[in-house]
Amino acid sequence: MRASAHPHTRGGDLRVRFMSVVLGYGALALAACTLAPLAGSTHISLARVFDRSIPFADNVDAQIFFVARMPRVLTGAIVGATLASAGVVMQALLGNPLATPFTLGVSTGSALGAVLVITFGSSAAAGALASVPLASLAGAVVASAIVYVLATRPGRPISTMVLLLAGVTLNAFFSALILFVQYAADFTQAYRTIRWLMGDLDVGSFTPILAALPMVLAALAIFAFLTRSLNLLSVGADTAATRGVDIGWTQRLAFFSASLATAAAVSLAGPIGFVGIVVPHLVRLMVGVDHRIVLPASALFGAAFLVACDLIARTVLAPIEVPVGVVTAMVGGPFFLWLLVRRS
Amino acid sequence: MAARQAKLIGPVVVALLVWGANPVASVEARADQQTARREGSQPTTTAPARRVVSLVPNVTEMLFAVGAGSQVVGVSSYDDFPAETKALPRVGALLDPDTERILSLRPDLVIVYGSQGEVEGQFARAGIHVYAYRHGGVDSILQAIRDVARLTGHQSDGDRVIRDLRTRLEAVRMRVRGEPRLRTMLVIGRDVGTLRGVYVSGGVGFLHELLDLAGGDDAFGDIKREATQPSNETMIVRAPQVIMELHPGEQPPAATLQKERAVWNMLASVPAVRNGRVHLLYGGYLLAAGPRIGLAAEALARVLHPDSVK
Numbered sequence: 090m091r092a093s094a095h096p097h098t099r100g101g102d103l104r105v106r107f108m109s110v111v112l113g114y115g116a117l118a119l120a121a122c123t124l125a126p127l128a129g130s131t132h133i134s135l136a137r138v139f140d141r142s143i144p145f146a147d148n149v150d151a152q153i154f155f156v157a158r159m160p161r162v163l164t165g166a167i168v169g170a171t172l173a174s175a176g177v178v179m180q181a182l183l184g185n186p187l188a189t190p191f192t193l194g195v196s197t198g199s200a201l202g203a204v205l206v207i208t209f210g211s212s213a214a215a216g217a218l219a220s221v222p223l224a225s226l227a228g229a230v231v232a233s234a235i236v237y238v239l240a241t242r243p244g245r246p247i248s249t250m251v252l253l254l255a256g257v258t259l260n261a262f263f264s265a266l267i268l269f270v271q272y273a274a275d276f277t278q279a280y281r282t283i284r285w286l287m288g289d290l291d292v293g294s295f296t297p298i299l300a301a302l303p304m305v306l307a308a309l310a311i312f313a314f315l316t317r318s319l320n321l322l323s324v325g326a327d328t329a330a331t332r333g334v335d336i337g338w339t340q341r342l343a344f345f346s347a348s349l350a351t352a353a354a355v356s357l358a359g360p361i362g363f364v365g366i367v368v369p370h371l372v373r374l375m376v377g378v379d380h381r382i383v384l385p386a387s388a389l390f391g392a393a394f395l396v397a398c399d400l401i402a403r404t405v406l407a408p409i410e411v412p413v414g415v416v417t418a419m420v421g422g423p424f425f426l427w428l429l430v431r432r433s
Numbered sequence: 434m435a436a437r438q439a440k441l442i443g444p445v446v447v448a449l450l451v452w453g454a455n456p457v458a459s460v461e462a463r464a465d466q467q468t469a470r471r472e473g474s475q476p477t478t479t480a481p482a483r484r485v486v487s488l489v490p491n492v493t494e495m496l497f498a499v500g501a502g503s504q505v506v507g508v509s510s511y512d513d514f515p516a517e518t519k520a521l522p523r524v525g526a527l528l529d530p531d532t533e534r535i536l537s538l539r540p541d542l543v544i545v546y547g548s549q550g551e552v553e554g555q556f557a558r559a560g561i562h563v564y565a566y567r568h569g570g571v572d573s574i575l576q577a578i579r580d581v582a583r584l585t586g587h588q589s590d591g592d593r594v595i596r597d598l599r600t601r602l603e604a605v606r607m608r609v610r611g612e613p614r615l616r617t618m619l620v621i622g623r624d625v626g627t628l629r630g631v632y633v634s635g636g637v638g639f640l641h642e643l644l645d646l647a648g649g650d651d652a653f654g655d656i657k658r659e660a661t662q663p664s665n666e667t668m669i670v671r672a673p674q675v676i677m678e679l680h681p682g683e684q685p686p687a688a689t690l691q692k693e694r695a696v697w698n699m700l701a702s703v704p705a706v707r708n709g710r711v712h713l714l715y716g717g718y719l720l721a722a723g724p725r726i727g728l729a730a731e732a733l734a735r736v737l738h739p740d741s742v743k
Contacts, residue, residue: 129666131666131667131670145701145702146701146702146707149669149670149702152701152702156669157664158666161664161665206625210625220625221624221625221627275511277622277632284630285630291629293627293629293699294627294699403664408667409658410662410664
């Protein structure tokens with residue numbers, strides 16, 4: 090990894106690079122978030138959207154803008170930023186370029202929770218508790234707790250190999266449970282669960298966003314705190330230890346913050362694939378491997394990327410929608426293959 | 434040398450025999466399958482089936498409606514109507530038909546979905562007639578009733594059921610004639626408590642046809658699919674005058690009902706929301722493509738035009 094050559098960029102130089110990256114990628118994300126609500130399956134007039142003389146309930150353009158498009162674009166930005174930066178952290182934690190936010194089973198646990206509620210929630214007396222986001226959050230907590238217990242020994246660094254294997258196995262196990270639930274469900278429920286697994290940003294109001302935001306912000310704050318340690322960690326645990334990094338602590342913090350970020354994103358929009366693996370690699374190609382730069386750049390680029398993918402998803406076949414997870418995979422898949430071929 | 438040749442010849446002969454026998458067997462099987470498939474579309478006038486296994490709940494309903502209920506010896510895991518089905522052996526469903534169990538019930542007619550080609554072939558090879566049901570509009574429902582009535586020897590009962598159903602549907606159409614046709618969104622699925630995962634009826638299939646008959650203009654009739662998932666934006670733009678949610682389950686308590694209806698208040702500009710025309714309907718008959726479509730059409734018409742349809 091190129092990080093080994095210059096993990097410590099000099100302060101002033103770093104600050105300039107950080108500022109230029111944040112400004113550049115920030116402008117991109119801002120542009121995406123500003124332009125995306127203006128486009129959609131229908132044409133709306135901005136003058137009418139902000140015309141206060143028309144009551145909100147009569148103003149269809151304002152409804153489309155504030156109820157349908159804004160929450161959707163915001164969700165796209167938040168989920169894109171969260172998954173992309175969680176991808177960066179996971180790749181550093183596991184020392185594996187193929188790691189994604191979904192590698193350690195968090196998303197599959199989340200999916201199992203959601204699938205259970207979709208299948209049994211509406212019929213059971215669960216009532217208000219039968220909420221898909223809540224259940225997926227609970228599933229994520231259970232999954233990360235299991236992986237953590239399996240892969241850690243008190244007072245010792247986490248073996249990334251064990252962590253990876255535990256995560257992959259748990260993914261397979263939960264996937265089997267999901268298949269079993271789908272098998273037990275009737276056709277419409279099974280179809281709905283499959284649809285949930287493709288991801289969906291059409292949240293319909295700001296409430297789900299507000300519910301997920303504290304978790305997302307907490308996770309992003311921990312990511313920001315971790316950047317320097319992640320640089321050293323990606324060079325190698327031994328090197329990092331000699332440079333004074335508390336490996337065990339850094340690993341645990343990275344694991345929890347990345348799991349928290351993933352859980353929040355998945356409970357908000359379903360397990361949208363490829364953002365968490367493609368965006369970090371793309372950003373590294375452009376800005377190098379220093380996590381102090383890669384992390385904010387990935388978050389901002391991830392936001393722009395997912396908002397753009399969702400714009401495609403909701404306009405290309407309108408009035409029918411393409412699931413956004415399908416778009417990210419169709420855009421991200423070929424790109425990732427190209428990257429792999431180029432690297433080899 | 435000779436002994437070695439003999440050793441070699443043995444397996445070769447066996448292989449040739451197997452190879453020779455296999456194509457014949459599979460040709461026969463294929464012929465059986467074709468007969469069975471033909472049975473699906475054009476029932477022949479063979480002896481009526483005495484022991485019927487149905488993997489398709491709405492066809493089970495048809496069997497009972499034409500008076501063939503006593504001939505039904507097995508039903509799918511999802512059957513719950515009429516009540517008599519609850520006492521019958523369950524033999525799996527679309528994805529997991531229990532072939533052994535079905536065979537053990539010694540049926541002479543098995544009703545499967547048109548997409549279950551493999552199962553179809555299996556029963557055909559066992560010499561059991563197979564009727565492949567294909568999901569479609571009102572006409573295909575009536576055709577399926579006619580088919581199963583003939584296959585079970587209840588042709589005249591079948592004709593009567595069809596006649597009654599036609600009369601009933603026609604009566605609904607007549608009663609709403611001249612009424613304003615309201616742009617209606619027929620919701621067939623939604624996540625509890627939110628406006629997410631909303632599925633609506635598109636312009637194809639029996640629900641679309643029943644809505645049309647009951648005097649509603651399908652807000653998504655131009656989308657030529659049985660179901661589609663509209664975004665919040667599309668729902669706002671389509672501005673339905675009536676929103677009807679069809680739920681197969683039992684009606685929940687009033688508080689839940691009110692909460693679920695209030696979910697739609699988010700889309701304040703939609704006429705149905707503004708005019709209090711969001712209706713939640715509950716009952717298995719609403720979504721069953723069988724003999725109860727008359728009942729469903731009446732329910733839809735009652736909601737759409739409460740003054741002319743009591």
